[in-house]
Amino acid sequence: MTGRPRTVSDDTVFRAVADTVTEAGPAGLTLAAVARRAGLTAPALTQRFGSKRGLLVAFATREAGSVADVFDAARTRAAGPLEALRDGLIAFTAPISTREGLANNLAFLQLDLTDEELHTHSAAQSRALRAQLVTLIEEAAAAGDIKVEDPAELADTVYAVYAGAQLTWAIDGSGDLGPWLAERIDRVLAPYR
Structure with missing residues (x-):
């Protein structure tokens, strides 16, 4: 039955x-x-x-397991790996259009940080996201788009700027979150081009 x-x-x-x-x-x-x-x-x-x-x-x-899907979708639309990197990161914040929305997501993060089982998934999502960044940076280097000695170090820096830029937008940013993030991600990558 x-x-x-x-x-x-x-x-x-x-x-x-x-x-x-x-x-x-x-x-x-x-x-x-x-x-x-x-x-x-x-x-x-x-x-x-x-x-x-x-x-x-x-x-x-599900969130931890869907990171690759977000970046795969960005790859299909992007002109190259660096654009896919930027667009993939921005896709994670696409539903957030207000400071209150970001604050609500940050409040939810507190659950992820204080509940051991939820934290396991949050950490897995974070590691998967950084792994995608490393892969895209390696692809960009192989294509001659950037010169970088340590793709993992650059990926870690991009990830830190991505996280921090969300906070600076919420505190004193202007305009929409997506363009705010794009500008800062592009700024971090510019010296490597």
Whole structure:
């Protein structure tokens, strides 16, 4: 005997989680809020994920495992590896359009840093992101786009600037986050071109 087919995919649910976090922060991240946004009921989410914590662990697992997909999508649109690097990083912040949205995501990061299981996934996501940066920098060097002695060191610097630029935008930046990040990422890469 098989159950009813799911009418709402896990990807839709996870997008609802991300959107709820950005809009309402951890305090507003309830099963009811996610269910409403995803077009489900809270009991349906509970049946699928077991609990709010189960949903958060599944979301964190998916986020950590989807880093390569984000950069692969950027590669298909980009003229070269450095553009894919920049565009991939910007894609991670695309849903954030306000300082409040960034603040809500930073508040959610506190859960990732204080909960051991969530932190495991957050750290995996961070390592996967830096690995993608190393690969793209190596590809750019092989193509003659940049000269760099230590791709991993440059990747670490780009990652630090990416993270820091989000904070500086929230504190005293102007315009949209994407262009703010692009300018700073390009600035870090310019001396290597």
